[in-house]
Amino acid sequence: MVEEETIGKVWQADDGLHIDVRGLEAPEPMVAILQQIEKTTGDGPMIVHHFCAPIYLYPELAERGWGHRIVPGGDLGEVRLILRRKP
Amino acid sequence: MSSAALFLGGAKDRLLPASIPFRFFATATVFHILFWIVLFFAAQDVPTFTGGPGLVLSAIHLATLGVLAMTAMGAAFQLLPVATRQPLVHVWPARLCFWLFAPGTAVLAYGMAQGPAIALYLGGGAVSAGLLLFAVLTADNLRRAGSLPIVAAHGWLSLVALAGFVTLAVILIFDLDMGFLENHQSFAVGHMVLATFGFMGALIFGFSPILIPMFALSRALPARLGWVEFSLLGGAVGLALVALITGVWAVMILAAACGLGASGSYLWMMRGALQSRMRKRLGPSFIIIRTSWALLAIGMLVGAVVLAGAPIPNGITLFGFLTLAGWQLTFLMGILQRIMPFLASMHAAGNSGKPALMSELTAQTPLNIHTVAHFGALVFCSAGIVMNAPLLISIGAIAGAIGAVSFGVFALLLIRKL
Numbered sequence: 001m002v003e004e005e006t007i008g009k010v011w012q013a014d015d016g017l018h019i020d021v022r023g024l025e026a027p028e029p030m031v032a033i034l035q036q037i038e039k040t041t042g043d044g045p046m047i048v049h050h051f052c053a054p055i056y057l058y059p060e061l062a063e064r065g066w067g068h069r070i071v072p073g074g075d076l077g078e079v080r081l082i083l084r085r086k087p
Numbered sequence: 088m089s090s091a092a093l094f095l096g097g098a099k100d101r102l103l104p105a106s107i108p109f110r111f112f113a114t115a116t117v118f119h120i121l122f123w124i125v126l127f128f129a130a131q132d133v134p135t136f137t138g139g140p141g142l143v144l145s146a147i148h149l150a151t152l153g154v155l156a157m158t159a160m161g162a163a164f165q166l167l168p169v170a171t172r173q174p175l176v177h178v179w180p181a182r183l184c185f186w187l188f189a190p191g192t193a194v195l196a197y198g199m200a201q202g203p204a205i206a207l208y209l210g211g212g213a214v215s216a217g218l219l220l221f222a223v224l225t226a227d228n229l230r231r232a233g234s235l236p237i238v239a240a241h242g243w244l245s246l247v248a249l250a251g252f253v254t255l256a257v258i259l260i261f262d263l264d265m266g267f268l269e270n271h272q273s274f275a276v277g278h279m280v281l282a283t284f285g286f287m288g289a290l291i292f293g294f295s296p297i298l299i300p301m302f303a304l305s306r307a308l309p310a311r312l313g314w315v316e317f318s319l320l321g322g323a324v325g326l327a328l329v330a331l332i333t334g335v336w337a338v339m340i341l342a343a344a345c346g347l348g349a350s351g352s353y354l355w356m357m358r359g360a361l362q363s364r365m366r367k368r369l370g371p372s373f374i375i376i377r378t379s380w381a382l383l384a385i386g387m388l389v390g391a392v393v394l395a396g397a398p399i400p401n402g403i404t405l406f407g408f409l410t411l412a413g414w415q416l417t418f419l420m421g422i423l424q425r426i427m428p429f430l431a432s433m434h435a436a437g438n439s440g441k442p443a444l445m446s447e448l449t450a451q452t453p454l455n456i457h458t459v460a461h462f463g464a465l466v467f468c469s470a471g472i473v474m475n476a477p478l479l480i481s482i483g484a485i486a487g488a489i490g491a492v493s494f495g496v497f498a499l500l501l502i503r504k505l
Contacts, residue, residue, distance in 0.1 A: 028300075058432070
């Protein structure tokens, strides 16, 4: 395995860690989000800016003990999710 | 699309009802068992098989249509709309496709095993209609897809090959009954090349750059190498057909060289995917997938040296077995055991919002039995072909059937949790 480089745009804001995966080609959005999940030591929230509902991500999140919620807001054509580690 | 659907990002549209992909997968597991059983009864004729009706031809089609194409269709109906972000316009044609293809495959396999000609016509007609409907649905999705050009290119190549091998299949079925072709063998080899490499080969090579990085959690693969592999694969299939039409052997050697190049490029990409992976433990399914890659390389090398005149006993039959059972069947069994819990978990999330854990949906013991038995089947059958020993093929077929039943137990336990 090679050294990981950050995939997607990642930034920290007051409301949590943001990751924007719009513009990435499948399966990189999923890889980018899981990369951040595995890096983080906290329980979230992690705000994901996506171009669609990432249905293939959900089983992987569940396997890692994380949940997801789609929330309104964001740009036109954006699907925004909030991810949190389940208690 | 309604505003609510827009809000969900079209997820509901792209996630088909679980019954669509799982009816294909469940049926593939049944045909998988039947394939090894029929191969057991065909063992006497396997080592020297060069074509023609009988149990061997029936077993081959139980594997190619019943398992390989059935799995590919189920996976494509579910994965393509998600990958291309273009939902199926209607779901009912996918159901119709299944109801044409699945019974058609059973009837056709019966007809090939020296059944009545009417079974060949009815089965062949239903299978052809199912495949062509699948082609229309896939073409409609690919036509609307704006992203993933390499996946789309492989998809188009597979559909062109599908049209070709179905056309040749219809001619061959009429010829089995009426006997009007002077060169039945060339038509059969052309059909095999288009179906094995043009259709299934393109689907496996085309979907792997999505599926393998998705399962291994690795970076997107280099597009340039993907285009090299695609060009070589298309060249190999095209040149093989030219060689069959013209009878120029040198062109077939060139086709084999292109096939080796395409396989090498593909395997190099897969190596890159595994090297850049984030998932540390790939799990047992990747033992099977990696073995299928090794058998792809071995099969292609066997084919090349046999073409070059190397004296491998029953070399052509060995090449066919390594390609169909060694590479393609093994690869799809690895993918199926990974994708079935994945899709089941996704559907559970769709129903309740709380996904079932993939690990809880996977019955590992039957899968482990399948893996050991499947590898044993491949070794015994390959040895039986080379040593001209039907007994070894019978032992291999029994091992394969045990593995297939174990896989069926895994599938049954999983489907019951849906």
